[in-house]
């Protein structure tokens with residue numbers, strides 16, 4: 001009989017884990033709380049324009065992740081982006097970086113992972129229950145599914161702690177991880193407003209990133225679309241502030257830092273990533289209990305990049321495959 005494995009979270013860690021489990025012959029079911037998949041590889045629409053309001057670009061340090069990015073690019077879901085940054089190059093001009101971005105948006109990066117997977121969206125997992133030697137999954141609406149031979153919990157560490165609280169010493173282990181909030185501002189203008197450069201990093205104590213989103217390949221739309229990320233410190237101080245007030249304050253700070261004349265945006269919207277950026281990682285690729293056949297993966301295991309999520313998710317899949325074979 002084909003064994004069933006549940007994956008919680010359809011971000012890069014969850015979907016890369018699910019794909020490897022599926023390829024190993026298991027029946028895999030993925031449960032995602034949001035209406036869309038991708039997690040922090042996220043693309044949102046404001047009117048007719050799209051914005052990458054989570055991860056901005058990808059770099060491939062390991063051969064395995066580079067191969068994955070090549071695969072995604074070959075399928076047309078990613079391309080190179082070469083923005084001009086404010087960092088001075090040897091000639092004194094803007095430095096050119098060449099990064100990988102999803103097309104038409106960052107969320108497209110996970111598309112090739114979803115083939116043959118059963119993914120249920122708008123399903124927030126509330127509790128994991130051990131019944132005999134298998135798992136039953138309970139959702140917020142008090143419905144349940146199961147039994148599953150194993151469960152991969154691929155959500156940010158603070159959320160994983162809630163789900164794995166009763167499994168051995170996992171809560172204690174995950175307590176070492178620290179994740180910071182991050183406000184993301186999406187803002188659209190009819191005309192061009194930013195100076196020559198397309199990206200600016202660590203502008204002020206409040207603003208850690210500004211990007212001209214519409215210079216990424218495959219983005220349509222008119223005028224200029226800009227994404228601004230606030231610093232973890234400022235985001236933490238303003239976690240409970242109204243998003244509209246945050247949007248006004250961030251744009252005012254950014255335009256002041258860039259020395260822009262007063263210009264009114266057409267649209268703007270601020271979103272808080274409550275567990276956005278890893279400040280302190282676990283230092284292990286994933287966590288897995290062979291005794292209970294349950295584990296956790298995510299960027300927070302290894303670092304703060306999407307590549308870490310991929311490495312963690314595929315590592316957890318390998319361990320689950322070994323333990324069920």
Ligand SMILES: Cc1cc2nc3c(=O)[nH]c(=O)nc-3n(C[C@H](O)[C@H](O)[C@H](O)COP(=O)(O)OP(=O)(O)OC[C@H]3O[C@@H](n4cnc5c(N)ncnc54)[C@H](O)[C@@H]3O)c2cc1C
Pocket residue numbers: 008009010011012013014031032033034037038039040041053054055056057058059123124125126154155156159182184229273275276277297298299300304305306307309
């Ligand atoms: C503002 C920002 C900028 C970034 N910039 C970059 C960058 O430029 N380059 C880079 O490499 N990385 C960047 N990152 C980090 C990158 O986005 C992450 O490392 C990566 O996307 C994490 O993937 P993940 O699968 O571990 O987690 P996530 O993407 O967070 O996926 C977890 C998924 O689980 C779901 N979930 C959570 N709880 C439950 C539940 N109870 N039930 C069901 N589903 C649940 C969530 O909705 C989510 O879809 C950035 C992150 C942020 C926030």
